[in-house]
Amino acid sequence: MDARSGSLTGVASGPARLGQWLAILVPGALLAGALGSQHLGGLNPCEMCYWQRYPHWVALALGGLSFFLPARARLLTILAAIAIAVSGAIGLFHAGVEARWWEGLTACSSMVQGGSTAELLNSILNTPVVRCDQVQWSFLGLSLAAWNAIISLSSAGAILWLTNRR
Known part of the structure; x- marks a missing residue:
């Protein structure tokens, strides 16, 4: 029996x-919501929307x-909480940009993909800014x-609190 965890397996x-x-369910649910709103709901993400997704992918992997x-x-769960x-x-920060409390770091952008020059031009012309x-x-x-900020920051706090409880 592992004295630290109180379990037979050390888990x-x-x-x-x-x-x-929580370290896998929270980022998984938030990513599912983001991808669902994009691919099923027709919402096109901006550059900062993509930025918010990257740490959730990391948290999902670490969790x-x-x-x-x-x-x-314990270490991996703490790192997942930090990523969240x-x-x-x-x-x-993005919610502050939307509320016009401060300016964003970049200009508006769109995700452009294409191989040849013609495909690239077609992608530019058909990709919404x-x-x-x-x-x-x-x-x-x-x-x-703003919802991502509220859910992520409160969940990260909860994960850190739960992970450090004895």
């Missing part, structure tokens, strides 16, 4: 295990690894970026 139990699950590397589960918090911080300072969709007066 975390109780609050720490819940933290591990998943925590289940396969029990000796490093990074996405939340980017979401907070999405402004980072305009809210495309809101719920209860908050944009998707």
Whole structure:
């Protein structure tokens, strides 16, 4: 029996295990929502929307690894929580840009893909330019970026709290 975790296998139990699950469920759900709103809901993400997704992919990988590397589960869960918090911080910054509290770091952009010159030109002409300072969709007066900030930052705090409970 592992004295630290109280389990027979050395895998975390109780609050720490819940933290591990949150470290994969939160970024997984937020990514599913983002991809669903893009591909099913027709919302085109701006550049900062993509920035918010990258840390969630990292958190998802780290959280998943925590289940396969029990000796490093606590560290990996903490790193996943930090990645989730990074996405939340980017979401907070993006929400501030949308509210015109400050300016964004980049100009408006679009994701352009293509191989040949003709394909590239066609892609440029048919790809919508999405402004980072305009809210495309809101719920209860908050944009998707603001919701990402709220959910990510509170979840990261909860994961860190659960992971460090004894």
